[in-house]
Amino acid sequence: MNTVAIAGVGLIGGSFALAIQKAGFRGRILGVSSPSTIDAALNAGVIHAGVTLEEACAEADLFYLAQPILAIMRTIDAIAGLVRPDCLVTDAGSTKGDIVTFATQRLTRCQFLGGHPMAGKTSRGVAVADADLFQGRPYVLTPTDKMHLETPAALHLVSWLEKIGAVPIVLAPEEHDRTVALTSHLPQLASSALAATLAAMLDTGNQLRVSGPGLSDTTRLAQSSFEIWEDILATNPVAIGQALDAYIDKLHFFRQNLTNPRLREEFAVAAELARKCRR
Amino acid sequence: MNTVAIAGVGLIGGSFALAIQKAGFRGRILGVSSPSTIDAALNAGVIHAGVTLEEACAEADLFYLAQPILAIMRTIDAIAGLVRPDCLVTDAGSTKGDIVTFATQRLTRCQFLGGHPMAGKTSRGVAVADADLFQGRPYVLTPTDKMHLETPAALHLVSWLEKIGAVPIVLAPEEHDRTVALTSHLPQLASSALAATLAAMLDTGNQLRVSGPGLSDTTRLAQSSFEIWEDILATNPVAIGQALDAYIDKLHFFRQNLTNPRLREEFAVAAELARKCRR
Numbered sequence: 378m379n380t381v382a383i384a385g386v387g388l389i390g391g392s393f394a395l396a397i398q399k400a401g402f403r404g405r406i407l408g409v410s411s412p413s414t415i416d417a418a419l420n421a422g423v424i425h426a427g428v429t430l431e432e433a434c435a436e437a438d439l440f441y442l443a444q445p446i447l448a449i450m451r452t453i454d455a456i457a458g459l460v461r462p463d464c465l466v467t468d469a470g471s472t473k474g475d476i477v478t479f480a481t482q483r484l485t486r487c488q489f490l491g492g493h494p495m496a497g498k499t500s501r502g503v504a505v506a507d508a509d510l511f512q513g514r515p516y517v518l519t520p521t522d523k524m525h526l527e528t529p530a531a532l533h534l535v536s537w538l539e540k541i542g543a544v545p546i547v548l549a550p551e552e553h554d555r556t557v558a559l560t561s562h563l564p565q566l567a568s569s570a571l572a573a574t575l576a577a578m579l580d581t582g583n584q585l586r587v588s589g590p591g592l593s594d595t596t597r598l599a600q601s602s603f604e605i606w607e608d609i610l611a612t613n614p615v616a617i618g619q620a621l622d623a624y625i626d627k628l629h630f631f632r633q634n635l636t637n638p639r640l641r642e643e644f645a646v647a648a649e650l651a652r653k654c655r656r
Numbered sequence: 657m658n659t660v661a662i663a664g665v666g667l668i669g670g671s672f673a674l675a676i677q678k679a680g681f682r683g684r685i686l687g688v689s690s691p692s693t694i695d696a697a698l699n700a701g702v703i704h705a706g707v708t709l710e711e712a713c714a715e716a717d718l719f720y721l722a723q724p725i726l727a728i729m730r731t732i733d734a735i736a737g738l739v740r741p742d743c744l745v746t747d748a749g750s751t752k753g754d755i756v757t758f759a760t761q762r763l764t765r766c767q768f769l770g771g772h773p774m775a776g777k778t779s780r781g782v783a784v785a786d787a788d789l790f791q792g793r794p795y796v797l798t799p800t801d802k803m804h805l806e807t808p809a810a811l812h813l814v815s816w817l818e819k820i821g822a823v824p825i826v827l828a829p830e831e832h833d834r835t836v837a838l839t840s841h842l843p844q845l846a847s848s849a850l851a852a853t854l855a856a857m858l859d860t861g862n863q864l865r866v867s868g869p870g871l872s873d874t875t876r877l878a879q880s881s882f883e884i885w886e887d888i889l890a891t892n893p894v895a896i897g898q899a900l901d902a903y904i905d906k907l908h909f910f911r912q913n914l915t916n917p918r919l920r921e922e923f924a925v926a927a928e929l930a931r932k933c934r935r
């Protein structure tokens with residue numbers, strides 16, 4: 378792997394570039410992004426050059442797509458006829474079903490391997506890119522056939538993921554999407570809906586002072602940008618809908634049993650799950 | 657103020673004892689708690705002596721009730737005929753309506769002033785008591801008449817709250833309860849219900865690995881003990897029910913508009929509220 382191209386040099390793409398450099402990558406890293414992002418990424422030593430998609434395709438052994446989901450699909454479409462046959466295209470999109478289906482149909486010239494690093498920050502952009510972002514974090518890979526993980530290019534990618542401290546997990550695209558609907562998309566919507574409810578119900582900003590640290594925790598995700606979430610909601614609506622239905626049912630149960638000892642059991646089950654999240 | 661008695665020497669009661677000592681209190685601090693808690697509190701220098709309620713009443717200038725809500729009411733009942741007339745009784749209960757109503761009726765011998773420090777930790781008990789727990793945190797006082805804040809004993813308490821770094825806020829008991837139903841009780845139930853939903857919907861613990869830091873934030877409160885929440889739910893069910901209804905309505909709206917651009921506005925309102933929580 379001599380040349381890595383990164384489309385979308387933001388938090389994730391920029392962090393991947395910094396992480397592989399820190400882990401010993403000595404090849405070239407090309408960035409495809411807006412002019413202002415390329416300037417910032419060059420100044421911060423995140424990439425070695427800013428190039429066009431066409432130029433990236435001519436050189437890249439690994440093409441890392443770290444854009445929003447619909448932009449990833451547009452990029453796949455744009456590079457499909459241009460990539461080198463021994464290039465591996467991978468992505469960091471937050472849903473996998475639509476991307477993998479589209480890539481399988483469209484990207485016939487070289488291998489595609491879907492990915493999703495379970496890492497992030499509230500802030501976005503190359504300015505907050507971090508060489509240690511993936512350290513100890515799960516990194517889901519979603520081959521449509523597990524044999525696709527055994528190609529030289531895929532083995533190479535996995536070895537780099539391990540070098541940057543990520544923990545590879547293999548899931549089918551649909552299983553990934555059902556899982557993150559619960560572990561990521563539902564928490565986001567629960568937090569956004571909570572903050573939106575408070576905004577509607579609180580008379581004055583002053584009342585917000587009457588709160589403990591728990592309010593900060595539960596509303597942290599509500600700061601997330603809709604630009605990211607719009608594509609996630611559009612590409613995983615069925616699983617997200619099922620997760621929301623189950624959550625609303627559970628809240629109804631809580632509502633109807635506020636002073637019923639049965640709620641003790643719900644709290645116990647919830648506390649056990651919350652502890653598992655922390656192991 | 658020569659002698660402070662604390663009923664319930666746990667996280668809050670123990671932290672109050674440590675905080676006033678750190679702020680220069682040189683009088684005696686008496687603890688009323690279980691024998692094991694008294695031992696731990698004596699060993700940690702949190703209190704000077706463990707006493708009975710009767711002994712505490714004979715000496716205390718300030719009686720600080722830091723138990724669960726229903727236990728606070730039982731203590732008020734028990735000390736009503738025993739406290740010194742110039743004692744000030746205050747409490748740290750998480751709901752105020754029922755406690756203040758009960759104390760007003762029952763505690764005729766001395767002044768009562770309801771309180772609620774907006775501070776806490778996930779862990780409980782005197783072992784995690786912390787002299788800086790109240791530093792910079794709001795501390796709600798709920799007099800039924802604002803004149804009650806002007807008595808010498810109340811002025812004295814407020815000056816100690818300020819010395820330990822707390823930020824006093826005055827609210828009517830009902831206004832307090834309506835506010836914390838939204839800023840504290842709803843976030844707790846949203847977190848517990850989220851964790852309970854995940855526990856029911858996830859097939860395997862393994863799936864939990866496929867998550868980002870947002871899941872930890874949104875499920876942190878779900879670790880809370882039901883022992884505390886049982887009393888809160890029992891003494892603020894109307895306001896909590898209204899808060900839950902509003903939250904469920906908002907989630908329904910999200911559910912029905914997952915791929916509708918109207919959700920952008922909800923995310924914007926939510927993000928603004930989340931930022932306000934952090935100011």
